[in-house]
Amino acid sequence: MKTRLVLLFALVMTCLPAARLHGEAPPVVELSEPAIDQALAAVYPALVNLSVVRERFVEGRAVRSLVAGSGVIMTPEGHLLTNHHVAAGAVRVRATLSSGEQVEAVVVAHDPPSDLSVLRLCDPGRRRFSPAVFGDSEALAVGEPVLALGNPFVLASSVTRGIVSNPRRVFTDRAGSEILDPEGAGGATGVLAPWIQHDALILPGSSGGPLVDLAGRVVGINELGGEGFGFAIPAHVAAEVLAQVLTYGEVRRAWTGLTLLPAERRGRADGTLVAAVAPESPAAAAGLRAGDLLLRVGETPTGARFFEEVPPIYRALAALPRGEPVAVTWEREGKEYRAELMPMPLETAQGREGELRKLGVTVQEITGPMLRKRRLATRDGLLVTGVRPASPAARARPRIEIGDQLVAAAGHPVSGIASLRQRLGQVTGDSLLVELRRGGESILSAVSFAERAENVWGGELPRAWLGVRTQVLGPEIGTTLGVAEGGGFRITEVLPATAAARAGLEPGDLLLALDGQPFRSRRPEEAGDLRQEIAAREIGSRIRLDVQRGGVAREVEVELEAEPRDPADLPRRREERLELVVRDLTRFDRLRLRLGPEATGALVVEVASGGWADLAGVRGDDLIVAFDRQPVTDAEAFLRAAAAPCELAACTRELLVERSGQTQILCVETIPEGGVPCGD
Amino acid sequence: MWRLMVLFLLLLPAGFAGAESPPSDLEAPALAQLLERNAPAVVTVRARLRSLVRFGGDQQENEQAVEARGVMVSPRGLVLLSNSYLSATRLVELYRSMGAPEDFTAQTIPAELRVVVAGSDRELPAVLVASDADLDLAFVQLDPVPEEPFSAVDFTSAGPLTVGRPIAVVSRLGSSFDAAPYLETARLAGRITRPREAWLLDGPLTAVGLPAFGFDGRPLGILTTVLSPSGSTLGQKEGYEPLAIGLPQRRENQPIGLFLVPAARVRVAIDAALARVAERARTTDAATNGEMPSEADRNRDAGGS
Numbered sequence: 001m002k003t004r005l006v007l008l009f010a011l012v013m014t015c016l017p018a019a020r021l022h023g024e025a026p027p028v029v030e031l032s033e034p035a036i037d038q039a040l041a042a043v044y045p046a047l048v049n050l051s052v053v054r055e056r057f058v059e060g061r062a063v064r065s066l067v068a069g070s071g072v073i074m075t076p077e078g079h080l081l082t083n084h085h086v087a088a089g090a091v092r093v094r095a096t097l098s099s100g101e102q103v104e105a106v107v108v109a110h111d112p113p114s115d116l117s118v119l120r121l122c123d124p125g126r127r128r129f130s131p132a133v134f135g136d137s138e139a140l141a142v143g144e145p146v147l148a149l150g151n152p153f154v155l156a157s158s159v160t161r162g163i164v165s166n167p168r169r170v171f172t173d174r175a176g177s178e179i180l181d182p183e184g185a186g187g188a189t190g191v192l193a194p195w196i197q198h199d200a201l202i203l204p205g206s207s208g209g210p211l212v213d214l215a216g217r218v219v220g221i222n223e224l225g226g227e228g229f230g231f232a233i234p235a236h237v238a239a240e241v242l243a244q245v246l247t248y249g250e251v252r253r254a255w256t257g258l259t260l261l262p263a264e265r266r267g268r269a270d271g272t273l274v275a276a277v278a279p280e281s282p283a284a285a286a287g288l289r290a291g292d293l294l295l296r297v298g299e300t301p302t303g304a305r306f307f308e309e310v311p312p313i314y315r316a317l318a319a320l321p322r323g324e325p326v327a328v329t330w331e332r333e334g335k336e337y338r339a340e341l342m343p344m345p346l347e348t349a350q351g352r353e354g355e356l357r358k359l360g361v362t363v364q365e366i367t368g369p370m371l372r373k374r375r376l377a378t379r380d381g382l383l384v385t386g387v388r389p390a391s392p393a394a395r396a397r398p399r400i401e402i403g404d405q406l407v408a409a410a411g412h413p414v415s416g417i418a419s420l421r422q423r424l425g426q427v428t429g430d431s432l433l434v435e436l437r438r439g440g441e442s443i444l445s446a447v448s449f450a451e452r453a454e455n456v457w458g459g460e461l462p463r464a465w466l467g468v469r470t471q472v473l474g475p476e477i478g479t480t481l482g483v484a485e486g487g488g489f490r491i492t493e494v495l496p497a498t499a500a501a502r503a504g505l506e507p508g509d510l511l512l513a514l515d516g517q518p519f520r521s522r523r524p525e526e527a528g529d530l531r532q533e534i535a536a537r538e539i540g541s542r543i544r545l546d547v548q549r550g551g552v553a554r555e556v557e558v559e560l561e562a563e564p565r566d567p568a569d570l571p572r573r574r575e576e577r578l579e580l581v582v583r584d585l586t587r588f589d590r591l592r593l594r595l596g597p598e599a600t601g602a603l604v605v606e607v608a609s610g611g612w613a614d615l616a617g618v619r620g621d622d623l624i625v626a627f628d629r630q631p632v633t634d635a636e637a638f639l640r641a642a643a644a645p646c647e648l649a650a651c652t653r654e655l656l657v658e659r660s661g662q663t664q665i666l667c668v669e670t671i672p673e674g675g676v677p678c679g680d
Numbered sequence: 681m682w683r684l685m686v687l688f689l690l691l692l693p694a695g696f697a698g699a700e701s702p703p704s705d706l707e708a709p710a711l712a713q714l715l716e717r718n719a720p721a722v723v724t725v726r727a728r729l730r731s732l733v734r735f736g737g738d739q740q741e742n743e744q745a746v747e748a749r750g751v752m753v754s755p756r757g758l759v760l761l762s763n764s765y766l767s768a769t770r771l772v773e774l775y776r777s778m779g780a781p782e783d784f785t786a787q788t789i790p791a792e793l794r795v796v797v798a799g800s801d802r803e804l805p806a807v808l809v810a811s812d813a814d815l816d817l818a819f820v821q822l823d824p825v826p827e828e829p830f831s832a833v834d835f836t837s838a839g840p841l842t843v844g845r846p847i848a849v850v851s852r853l854g855s856s857f858d859a860a861p862y863l864e865t866a867r868l869a870g871r872i873t874r875p876r877e878a879w880l881l882d883g884p885l886t887a888v889g890l891p892a893f894g895f896d897g898r899p900l901g902i903l904t905t906v907l908s909p910s911g912s913t914l915g916q917k918e919g920y921e922p923l924a925i926g927l928p929q930r931r932e933n934q935p936i937g938l939f940l941v942p943a944a945r946v947r948v949a950i951d952a953a954l955a956r957v958a959e960r961a962r963t964t965d966a967a968t969n970g971e972m973p974s975e976a977d978r979n980r981d982a983g984g985s
């Protein structure tokens with residue numbers, strides 16, 4: 001569903017102005033204000049707005065971004081439902097309650113097949129929350145009035161109203177539909193139940209919010225929308241997911257390996273057409289084949305004549321007790337067959353992913369569906385999903401590549417992300433041998449962690465300079481200033497405390513000759529000539545400049561000094577946790593950034609996109625002057641301050657920066673070691 | 681458009697093209713001797729470069745392996761090579777001259793430097809000690825300093841520069857072709873004084889960063905790149921060879937040319953680099969601390985004159 005979802009959202013974004021102009025909701029049902037008030041009174045206290053820090057894995061590293069969504073509290077203990085596409089990859093969640101209060105929340109379980117996630121509000125005070133209650137989504141009829149609550153465009157809690165357009169909506173297309181992806185390997189989310197289509201306005205940010213009836217009961221969880229369409233996951237699916245999570249801490253489903261199509265395709269009104277059977281699946285073991293017509297599971301008929309009727313069959317199959325044989329009956333070429341099928345646990349389509357920063361890769365646990373989809377030979381180890389450029393993995397010989405299975409490190413089999421991370425943390429030497437499975441091959445790769453910093457010492461060779469900025473004297477300006485003949489330079493700025501300043505050169509001075517040799521520079525592209533001429537002289541030597549000031553010619557002697565160090569040659573210090581690079585301030589920086597001569601601090605020269613610093617809005621050229629209220633005087637001081645463990649429970653660090661002439665506070669959030677505490 | 685070129689050029693591998701303008705038979709014995717005498721000083725430098733390219737708020741980090749030829753200029757292991765193999769400075773200048781915005785920067789940091797000396801397969805560790813972006817020179821020092829002195833080219837005994845004078849350049853093939861030494865010849869064809877003194881050559885040479893000798897065996901200077909300050913082309917004498925960081929392959933109408941920088945100017949840079957090496961020897965404790973970028977774009981910070 002992901003691609004389609006993105007597509008719809010993109011449509012919303014582009015069509016928004018038009019929708020504002022012409023998108024008047026059709027006045028189908030006259031809702032009385034008291035009815036709405038009553039419904040809202042019941043559900044509004046349970047509405048939450050979610051601000052999620054999402055971690056994705058891009059080019060071998062974890063990249064974080066902020067996502068907004070909605071949710072609805074369903075238990076007094078603070079369990080809330082939202083969309084999986086809101087909470088996926090969440091490393092930090094902040095929930096804003098209807099009262100405006102902000103509370104941390106943690107993920108309890110994700111259920112990608114239903115596009116639902118269950119979160120829990122953190123509550124150190126063990127207070128009771130006001131939950132909403134489920135309504136009967138199966139009883140919804142076309143035309144029934146509904147309200148959609150949520151956080152569209154992050155506009156805080158909003159309510160929109162509409163009617164049910166179609167209580168059983170299935171996305172179909174020429175290739176079949178979402179129902180052809182029962183394992184959700186392609187991100188399908190409409191497999192288990194048809195959606196409720198309604199016309200209450202749904203926008204990005206509404207995702208995960210409740211769709212309620214006029215009694216304020218939750219009949220659906222809004223999932224996506226656009227162009228006047230809204231789609232919600234029916235409450236009965238959501239209730240089932242929540243109940244399982246509360247009981248088991250996860251959603252347990254059965255896997256048969258069957259992909260189904262409506263019987264209509266075969267001109268039949270009974271049974272369901274088997275579109276595909278996954279290899280080595282329970283259905284395959286039972287003898288089912290593509291083209292069979294599934295008639296019964298146990299003694300229950302499995303009739304799905306139309307698309308809309310297929311999801312309930314999937315749901316029934318998913319609800320089979322795992323590991324308990326069940327009789328299945330099917331028809332093939334006019335003959336009826338019956339066999340026992342042993343349902344297996346349904347695994348998640350995508351295994352957990354994580355970053356191994358020391359190695360410079362992102363890896364994913366390999367699940368059954370991945371094994372089948374990627375046609376991997378074995379399930380060993382972890383799948384490499386990204387390699388960070390210039391990382392030890394990228395430099396390994398041979399290099400570690402995307403799609404490799406990392407099966408062993410330092411001779412130990414790799415079993416999981418956490419244990420491998422721990423093992424890597426224990427590596428003390430400069431190198432490590434890892435074993436990779438690539439296709440049918442087993443490859444040994446030598447990874448080197450050797451420091452790369454020692455190959456550089458010193459930067460540009462010093463050269464002589466004057467300490468002025470100039471413009472070239474073209475004929476146009478020259479004529480006006482009375483030096484039509486020769487070329488030369490006009491001083492536009494004398495940098496403070498330089499040889500030029502000491503020699504008394506002033507802005508507006510015209511430089512016409514160097515040691516008696518008239519300058520020939522007249523064209524804009526010859527602006528660099530002066531620098532070249534000066535740079536060719538020795539540091540400490542004296543030069544004589546023919547200067548014209550206010551129409552009067554004079555000679556100025558200057559003792560050349562070394563050009564100050566290029567700031568880019570200064571040591572750069574990387575703060576690994578916040579992912580930013582700082583260096584000390586130079587005289588050039590003070591001039592360029594118009595900082596006072598007394599300014600001190602750590603200058604930000606690089607902010608990794610998607611790092612914690614980036615998320616907090618830290619930018620290049622910010623001058624960090626304090627960290628958690630400790631003054632920062634240089635790069636080293638910043639690193640020291642940042643290395644101190646965070647004391648606040650939520651680990652929010654306060655950065656004071658100078659930017660564009662004003663001092664401002666930036667709050668940098670990270671995750672404390674061991675995760676966000678949740679008042680347990 | 682230039683953005684595309686940046687991406688494209690950064691990925692270009694170094695190439696190789698043969699030399700031309702063969703000398704007459706009479707000169708052959710002298711040239712053979714010149715090659716034999718100077719080839720040992722021509723070494724192979726291998727580097728792994730981390731590059732950071734930024735423009736329009738985007739940032740790309742990459743790492744690439746580079747193999748370049750350099751020349752030993754001190755028996756104590758100081759190697760001179762074209763800065764363009766290790767630094768993106770020329771590239772940035774080139775794109776600036778082609779209209780790249782001010783926020784386009786490219787920085788390269790050698791993550792690993794090794795030198796392979798003639799007659800040995802060993803890769804000796806080295807450190808980038810200095811660069812001169814204007815002259816397009818970089819200096820790499822073997823670290824630790826070798827016990828035994830190496831064969832080196834001495835720039836103090838330079839020969840005179842005159843138009844028409846034939847020159848020979850000593851270079852080496854890549855390791856994939858046995859690192860075989862070879863000779864290229866040309867003549868000094870003219871002289872420019874802006875942006876600095878440099879000599880034009882009448883043959884399309886490949887040996888960027890390597891010394892040119894008179895046929896009498898005396899060094900005359902180093903072949904390096906010169907960028908036209910206006911960004912316009914050089915007229916008839918276009919053509920230069922690929923530089924590792926991705927300077928364009930030989931192509932018509934490019935504002936960079938391969939010129940000879942006189943030995944006198946090179947010597948000043950060598951002396952400054954040797955001073956750096958001596959300074960480094962004194963402060964080795966401080967050197968191991970922290971990450972130091974080798975070489976950076978000479979950005980607008982240093983815009984003063």
